Amino acid sequence: MARPRNPLLSRERIVATALRLVDGEGLEALSTRKLAAELGVSGPSLYNHFPTKDALLDAVVDTVVGEVRLDMLGRDPWPDALRGWARSYRDVLAAHPNLVPVLAHGPGRRPHALRLADAVFGALVDAGWPRAEATRIGALMRYLVFGSALGSFAGGFVDDEGLYAEQYPHLGQAHLLADRQRAVDEGAFELGLEALLHGLEERFRRR
Missing domain, CATH: 1.10.10.60 (Homeodomain-like)
Structure with missing residues (x-):
């Protein structure tokens, strides 16, 4: 044949x-x-x-979604696990930016997406977080990851020094941001991630 x-x-x-x-x-x-x-x-x-x-x-x-690492969830201390998972998730979204708007709608019936949600929720509950709080933390982490992937703050400025210098006195160097897009955007994500986790650790200790 x-x-x-x-x-x-x-x-x-x-x-x-x-x-x-x-x-x-x-x-x-x-x-x-x-x-x-x-x-x-x-x-x-x-x-x-x-x-x-x-x-x-x-x-x-x-x-x-199946490309996102989940191995740290339930294995590492919950702050480290969330940190590693969030970074992996953002890396995957950065590799497929055109799909971010669809991914942002939620897991629906998608097996990998549901497995991810289950792993995050389970790791938080097993670590001692109440179920309602674990749900909110999972949503909060997701907002951070997707918000950082939906668009570039630095890339939204144009290379026109005159525009900013003449009309917006506090944006005198905004025309330089586009050339530093990756550093600014990744730095903002890391700053937000660390601030968020620090706040959650304080909240966990108070409980």
């Missing part, structure tokens, strides 16, 4: 190709027609694996 011209479709191959499209061209590039062309198949053949575009996008998003 002759071998097929194109490799047989699989969920993994479809998801990997879809993720490559979104990473390279944005969410708007993910269409059944374009994905089928990238895979060298007909559009209807995709529906054998994913009945809707939303189902495919869920699988793509969940694959990305």
